[in-house]
Amino acid sequence: MATKTQQKTTWMTIRPRFLPLSLKVDRRAPITALIILMVTLVVLVFSISYGEYDITPWEVLQTLTGTLPDDHADARNYNLVVHTFRLPRILTAFLVGMALATSGAIMQGITRNPLAEPGILGVSAGAGLAAVSIIVWLDNVPLSLLPWAAFGGALATAVAIYVLSWKQSGSAPIRLILIGVAFAAVLGALTTFMLVFGDINDVQQAYVWLAGSVYGRNWEHVHTLGAWLLVLLPLAIFSARQLNTLGLGDEIARGLGTRVELQRLLLLVISVALAAAAVAVAGTIGFVGLVAPHITRRLVGPSHEGLIPITALFGGALLVLADLIGRSIIAPSELPIGIVTALIGAPYFVYLLYRYR
Amino acid sequence: MAVKTKQAASNTTRLLSSRALLFPGLLITALLLLVCLMWSITLGAADITPEVVFAALFSFDQSEFDHLIIQTVRLPRVLAGALVGAGLAVAGAIMQGLTRNPLADSGILGINAGAAFAVVLAVYMLGNPSLSVYAIAALIGAAIAAVFVYGIGSMGRGGPTPLRLTLAGVILTAFVSSLTTAILIQDQETLDQIRFWTAGSLAGREIPLLVQTAPIILAGIVGSFLISRQITTISLGEDVAKGLGQNTLRVKLYGAAMVVLLAGGAVALAGPIGFVGLIIPHVARFLVGVDYRWIIPYSAVLGGLLVTIADVAARIALRPQELPVGIMMAILGAPFFIYLARWKVRR
Amino acid sequence: MDDLIRIDDLSLSYDGDTIIVHQLNLRINRGTITALVGSNGCGKSTLLRGLSRLLKPVAGSVHLDGRDIHAMKAKDLAKQLGILPQSPSAPEGLTVHELVAQGRYPHQNWFQQWSREDERIVHEALVTTNLTMFADRPVDTLSGGQRQRAWIAMALAQQTDVLLLDEPTTYLDLAYQMDVLDLLDDLNAEGRTIVMVLHDLNQAARYADDIVALRGGQIVAHGTPEQVMTPENILQVFGLKAEVITDPVTGTPMCVPIGRRGQRRRERQVSLSANGKVRESVKIP
Numbered sequence: 001m002a003t004k005t006q007q008k009t010t011w012m013t014i015r016p017r018f019l020p021l022s023l024k025v026d027r028r029a030p031i032t033a034l035i036i037l038m039v040t041l042v043v044l045v046f047s048i049s050y051g052e053y054d055i056t057p058w059e060v061l062q063t064l065t066g067t068l069p070d071d072h073a074d075a076r077n078y079n080l081v082v083h084t085f086r087l088p089r090i091l092t093a094f095l096v097g098m099a100l101a102t103s104g105a106i107m108q109g110i111t112r113n114p115l116a117e118p119g120i121l122g123v124s125a126g127a128g129l130a131a132v133s134i135i136v137w138l139d140n141v142p143l144s145l146l147p148w149a150a151f152g153g154a155l156a157t158a159v160a161i162y163v164l165s166w167k168q169s170g171s172a173p174i175r176l177i178l179i180g181v182a183f184a185a186v187l188g189a190l191t192t193f194m195l196v197f198g199d200i201n202d203v204q205q206a207y208v209w210l211a212g213s214v215y216g217r218n219w220e221h222v223h224t225l226g227a228w229l230l231v232l233l234p235l236a237i238f239s240a241r242q243l244n245t246l247g248l249g250d251e252i253a254r255g256l257g258t259r260v261e262l263q264r265l266l267l268l269v270i271s272v273a274l275a276a277a278a279v280a281v282a283g284t285i286g287f288v289g290l291v292a293p294h295i296t297r298r299l300v301g302p303s304h305e306g307l308i309p310i311t312a313l314f315g316g317a318l319l320v321l322a323d324l325i326g327r328s329i330i331a332p333s334e335l336p337i338g339i340v341t342a343l344i345g346a347p348y349f350v351y352l353l354y355r356y357r
Numbered sequence: 358m359a360v361k362t363k364q365a366a367s368n369t370t371r372l373l374s375s376r377a378l379l380f381p382g383l384l385i386t387a388l389l390l391l392v393c394l395m396w397s398i399t400l401g402a403a404d405i406t407p408e409v410v411f412a413a414l415f416s417f418d419q420s421e422f423d424h425l426i427i428q429t430v431r432l433p434r435v436l437a438g439a440l441v442g443a444g445l446a447v448a449g450a451i452m453q454g455l456t457r458n459p460l461a462d463s464g465i466l467g468i469n470a471g472a473a474f475a476v477v478l479a480v481y482m483l484g485n486p487s488l489s490v491y492a493i494a495a496l497i498g499a500a501i502a503a504v505f506v507y508g509i510g511s512m513g514r515g516g517p518t519p520l521r522l523t524l525a526g527v528i529l530t531a532f533v534s535s536l537t538t539a540i541l542i543q544d545q546e547t548l549d550q551i552r553f554w555t556a557g558s559l560a561g562r563e564i565p566l567l568v569q570t571a572p573i574i575l576a577g578i579v580g581s582f583l584i585s586r587q588i589t590t591i592s593l594g595e596d597v598a599k600g601l602g603q604n605t606l607r608v609k610l611y612g613a614a615m616v617v618l619l620a621g622g623a624v625a626l627a628g629p630i631g632f633v634g635l636i637i638p639h640v641a642r643f644l645v646g647v648d649y650r651w652i653i654p655y656s657a658v659l660g661g662l663l664v665t666i667a668d669v670a671a672r673i674a675l676r677p678q679e680l681p682v683g684i685m686m687a688i689l690g691a692p693f694f695i696y697l698a699r700w701k702v703r704r
Numbered sequence: 705m706d707d708l709i710r711i712d713d714l715s716l717s718y719d720g721d722t723i724i725v726h727q728l729n730l731r732i733n734r735g736t737i738t739a740l741v742g743s744n745g746c747g748k749s750t751l752l753r754g755l756s757r758l759l760k761p762v763a764g765s766v767h768l769d770g771r772d773i774h775a776m777k778a779k780d781l782a783k784q785l786g787i788l789p790q791s792p793s794a795p796e797g798l799t800v801h802e803l804v805a806q807g808r809y810p811h812q813n814w815f816q817q818w819s820r821e822d823e824r825i826v827h828e829a830l831v832t833t834n835l836t837m838f839a840d841r842p843v844d845t846l847s848g849g850q851r852q853r854a855w856i857a858m859a860l861a862q863q864t865d866v867l868l869l870d871e872p873t874t875y876l877d878l879a880y881q882m883d884v885l886d887l888l889d890d891l892n893a894e895g896r897t898i899v900m901v902l903h904d905l906n907q908a909a910r911y912a913d914d915i916v917a918l919r920g921g922q923i924v925a926h927g928t929p930e931q932v933m934t935p936e937n938i939l940q941v942f943g944l945k946a947e948v949i950t951d952p953v954t955g956t957p958m959c960v961p962i963g964r965r966g967q968r969r970r971e972r973q974v975s976l977s978a979n980g981k982v983r984e985s986v987k988i989p
Contacts, residue, residue, distance in 0.1 A: 185694075189688065252789060254756075286531055301799070303798070
């Protein structure tokens with residue numbers, strides 16, 4: 001006598017009718033995604049409207065959708081400001097946030113430590129050093145080359161960290177993190193050295209880049225980063241299962257048939273690539289990869305099917321907001337986005353540590 | 358309690374296994390330091406021979422250009438290096454003893470960053486502050502940083518584990534250096550003034566600054582030595598120390614105060630230099646064992662030695678360009694940190 | 705009888721230098737419950753790890769159903785062998801259902817991540833372990849016994865013939881210990897082969913068909929509880945002087961340690977009986 005109790009579960013299944021596909025996702029995920037997206041759009045519009053050149057949000061919408069009346073006095077200016085300056089910049093911030101948040105989520109998954117993120121693990125520093133080196137040594141570096149250089153630097157760093165933390169028992173998460181911290185320190189020092197003695201004319205500008213900034217980012221940046229995300233983000237989302245099993249511990253993961261070391265390495269490569277692309281476009285921005293997954297976990301639970309996509313959206317939203325704050329808080333001057341994330345992210349993270357110890 | 362520490366000191370394997378070797382060893386190391394100091398003075402934009410150096414030090418002739426250079430430029434610089442090295446090394450030894458964390462050092466735990474930020478802030482707000490302000494700002498910054506990093510690192514079950522403290526230090530450093538960068542970006546003038554200093558540099562250390570900070574660092578070293586017995590006990594474990602009747606809270610507070618003096622003074626003098634406090638205590642422990650009555654003096658001398666050598670390397674490596682010594686220390690120190698993280702840390 | 709697991713000349717080590725398990729030979733029969741016992745450091749956990757491929761052997765081999773486990777693909781082995789290590793930990797906030805669903809991993813691939821079959825099997829596992837009402841609760845909010853049952857449910861969802869468990873009852877309250885052991889007994893009745901490391905000798909005697917007693921990485925005694933549980937064996941394996949009586953509840957052998965207090969009491973009773981009445985046996989209440 002099997003009575004099926006139709007009680008509401010916390011999860012839902014996705015089984016499209018004509019595709020051999022099936023997926024289980026936390027019920028909270030789609031709704032949360034929608035909410036975050038809507039909030040992001042609102043913040044986006046407001047962010048575009050804010051600036052030295054004031055445009056009302058309604059006019060922003062009109063400009064974006066191309067419905068600005070032809071006889072509008074400042075139509076040409078609006079188009080310029082919105083489409084050439086602000087939109088690409090804010091979109092860059094969004095994409096960078098997506099990349100960093102996802103990278104952080106993956107790193108936390110493979111190290112089983114909620115305190116891991118590309119900045120802390122020195123991966124961002126490796127990417128930054130490579131990018132700065134290229135800029136210093138070569139003239140007229142094409143933008144599309146930078147993410148590859150950054151990826152090379154970040155990957156070399158990640159592999160070095162991985163190899164150095166390897167013992168016969170495997171790559172214990174604690175060692176991974178501590179060695180990552182060491183790398184971050186020395187790579188940061190080398191980057192400073194490059195900047196101090198390199199030919200970058202404006203040292204101040206170099207500092208800004210290092211601090212992480214989306215100032216002056218244009219459509220080329222958006223396209224470059226967008227291309228990398230197009231490949232990497234789906235890979236990350238589809239790796240959810242592997243991340244879930246790794247989260248249960250190496251032994252149980254092995255018992256379930258996971259090839260633990262191989263999976264960890266592959267996932268590391270994906271997260272490093274994400275971080276590197278972000279650094280190449282916007283410099284070393286910290287704390288997004290730390291805070292975004294943390295908050296997302298509280299919203300939709302630790303299962304990565306929902307965690308990865310929502311974290312990506314949330315990270316994007318956070319950076320769009322951070323960019324707005326950076327532009328408005330000491331207007332007309334601009335606080336680089338990386339500094340905003342550090343100034344807000346660090347205390348917030350300490351607060352999280354305190355509340356959930 | 359004296360018996361316990363004596364036992365502890367003799368039970369561990371150390372290089373200078375006979376107690377009779379400890380004092381002579383210290384003297385020899387100090388002698389080595391003096392030799393390196395002399396060597397460092399001879400190097401520079403134009404190398405000066407040792408004979409001239411001796412003359413400049415002991416029969417100073419004001420009309421001799423070389424003598425002037427030595428007295429006003431090189432000697433202060435070299436002495437600053439030795440002081441900074443000694444101070445940071447002893448600070449590291451105290452931190453490692455108090456927190457039983459082999460990875461503790463004033464750079465990693467964010468104390469250097471805190472002190473540096475305070476100095477940058479002072480320069481930004483006061484334009485061209487007097488030297489005593491430098492020192493006071495650094496001390497305040499170091500103190501606040503110490504409180505924060507210990508507080509953050511202690512949250513959670515199990516208290517301040519090496520991992521938690523390190524991460525707390527990383528977070529604190531990130532936060533504070535963002536603030537520092539924010540100021541430097543704002544103000545071109547401030548940036549120009551201290552650009553080199555923020556990387557940790559001994560260039561241009563002048564006598565007045567030396568005079569201001571030397572007493573602080575020396576006080577820190579002496580003060581640390583005074584509690585060396587207590588630190589040895591607490592390094593055996595907090596519960597053990599309490600069981601032996603020690604007031605661990607007082608020892609920790611006193612130790613923290615010494616760390617603040619040492620790190621703050623060092624940063625005021627030469628900017629944030631990391632890894633000295635990380636490496637030297639391990640070398641000292643390797644040589645003399647776990648008794649802090651010996652670890653502290655050895656650390657002081659060895660620290661001075663390390664920074665002096667690093668500074669020489671930094672000046673020679675890219676002649677005539679000068680590499681900030683802080684960067685050289687990072688390059689030297691990181692492999693050591695990695696070695697420690699890999700072999701010396703257990704969960 | 706059917707050899708499900710065949711261990712030949714197995715030597716295991718963690719770092720390549722110190723050999724923990726020495727040239728061990730063992731046969732485990734299908735459908736039995738085998739308990740690995742011994743004092744700390746005797747190699748029982750290591751042996752279990754060697755059985756499950758968590759540890760690569762320095763020498764020797766392990767065959768499951770005639771196939772060398774190290775030649776099999778990871779997922780194939782996972783479909784036949786389920787392992788539950790000591791003190792497993794689940795990520796914060798993970799629900800029971802999500803945990804048990806993980807057990808389906810070896811049966812899934814990139815596209816089919818949650819088929820109807822997966823759903824059904826997970827549900828069955830929850831029913832078997834009596835956890836359906838906890839399905840949507842986070843694992844870390846459950847009691848020790850319920851949590852252990854959740855992990856067993858995950859291993860059940862794997863649908864393996866063999867279950868390896870490392871000290872499944874340690875750290876649990878006594879009632880929960882019995883709970884877990886009874887569950888394993890039921891699973892065995894359904895045909896599963898169970899190999900578990902137990903630190904409680906009496907529990908082993910009660911529930912196991914075979915006991916393997918280890919000392920210094922080698923088998924000292926192997927057989928039914930009646931065969932293995934003798935005062936001589938107990939002394940050799942555990943360094944413990946004990947009496948063996950029959951468990952009044954289950955009829956299986958039961959180890960009763962003597963210790964200093966027992967020894968003193970014995971001597972007192974013997975001296976008591978020497979004054980007058982002659983007692984035939986010393987009754988230990």
